[in-house]
Amino acid sequence: MKYLRNKLAQFKQWILSIFTTRLFYFEKTQSSVDWYLWYYKIKRRTPVQDEEKRGKYKEVSLINYRRSFMKGYAYITITFFHYITINIDLHRPL
Numbered sequence: 562m563k564y565l566r567n568k569l570a571q572f573k574q575w576i577l578s579i580f581t582t583r584l585f586y587f588e589k590t591q592s593s594v595d596w597y598l599w600y601y602k603i604k605r606r607t608p609v610q611d612e613e614k615r616g617k618y619k620e621v622s623l624i625n626y627r628r629s630f631m632k633g634y635a636y637i638t639i640t641f642f643h644y645i646t647i648n649i650d651l652h653r654p655l
Contacts, residue, residue, distance in 0.1 A: 586622075592631050599623035603643065 579585050586597040602618040621643040629636050635651040 593627055593629045596626040597622040597624075 584599055586595075586600070588595040588597075600620055600622050602620055605617060605619050622640075623642060625638075625640040625643075627638040627640075629638075633652055637649040637651065639647045
């Protein structure tokens, strides 16, 4: 029984390390839900105005899922590798 508790504690620690090292990140606001999987950095193509503040690299994720709940303008956005984006509108046509 003690061995099982030890293994469960190790598993719990492993799950917490995944969430705290930003391998997997979840964010919920009043208007949307965002899921990020595996952050990495890419170099900015054009320099930004506040480069010393923002840095030379941009932090992006391998897969980004965003679901918006705004009334009258609901949508789903899925982004792969920061370059391939799929947008699905869930609101009625105007």
